[in-house]
Amino acid sequence: MKQKILYVEDEPNLGKIVNDTLRLQGFEVVWEQDGALVMEHFKAFEPDVCVLDIMLPNINGYELCLKIRELQPQLPIIFLTAKVNTEDLVKGFEAGGTDYIRKPFSIEELIVRINNQLQLQQIHGGNNGPDQDIDEMTIGKYKYRPQRYELEAPSGIINLSSREGELLHMMAGKGSQIIERKELLLKIWGDDSFFNSRNLDVYIKKLRTYFSEDDNIEIQTLRGKGYLFLVR
Known part of the structure; x- marks a missing residue:
């Protein structure tokens, strides 16, 4: 079964490149550009990972992350951001993000981050802490x-x-x-x-x-x- 990614990015050229590449890598992807429409997709699509830009029309990535966390407390959420201040980084993690990538980024790095988050999710089985019985x-x-x-x-x-x-x-x-x-x-x-x-x-x-x-x-x-x- 394909892993499902909800990808939210309002920059059309970047969005198309990332969307097409993730599909070629075997992921099932829903790409949305408008923050106001994301939650509708989220409920219907039930993604395994969310990849959120922070600066979006209507609803920003921080607000979306908080809404997603209300429904799925342990879902991996990766922020894409041009912001470099520590305060912005902290704000993203406090909203419920589990990882971040600073723009500009390589597609290879994004795929590694996505796979890492999926691996961590599988290891922990949705729990708040590490599985004490895991071998490696x-x-x-x-x-x-x-x-x-x-x-x-x-x-x-x-x-x-x-x-x-x-x-x-x-x-x-x-x-x-x-x-x-x-x-x-x-x-x-x-x-x-x-x-x-x-x-x-x-x-x-x-x-x-x-x-x-x-x-x-x-x-x-x-x-x-x-x-x-x-x-x-």
């Missing part, structure tokens, strides 16, 4: 085996401590959604004291080092919010 997670060029706390990098195996493994599992399991600093502290350390907060900083730094062999993996700090674990 693919993260860019890496593979993580949570039951053994084993991270396979391009250069070899990295054996993680239990807390490093729990932290990675929680962050990677969010699927590019914001994970709050306090949530990490409470679930892994049991409280959000100053001492544990400093420990978290150390562990985040370690994870960044472990993933340094893949430039497409980024752990982004959002001040006052938490973190984004991004796989481009």
Whole structure:
């Protein structure tokens, strides 16, 4: 069965190129240019992934994302945006986006992002967190085996401590959604004291080092919010 993509883009030339390419890649696609008509398509089409431009006629991508989230809380939603400010990025994730691509982008990158979101959705089965029983997670060029706390990098195996493994599992399991600093502290350390907060900083730094062999993996700090674990 073909995976279904609801694609929303008001720029006709770009929209046609992306729409045609996704179809050639084997996806079933509905392409809409007017934000006001998107929800009608959404209910009838029941997509597996939504790809939303932010600047749209009548209803913008942020508002559409909020409407979609009311109906499908765990559906992958990828934002396409020319906006580069951190505030805009945070706004998109707070609206319910699970990934973003900055314009201009390559079609190859978009397809990788779509497939990554579909893979994460399959792994988590629509749950809010990672499946604790999964044997292996693919993260860019890496593979993580949570039951053994084993991270396979391009250069070899990295054996993680239990807390490093729990932290990675929680962050990677969010699927590019914001994970709050306090949530990490409470679930892994049991409280959000100053001492544990400093420990978290150390562990985040370690994870960044472990993933340094893949430039497409980024752990982004959002001040006052938490973190984004991004796989481009």
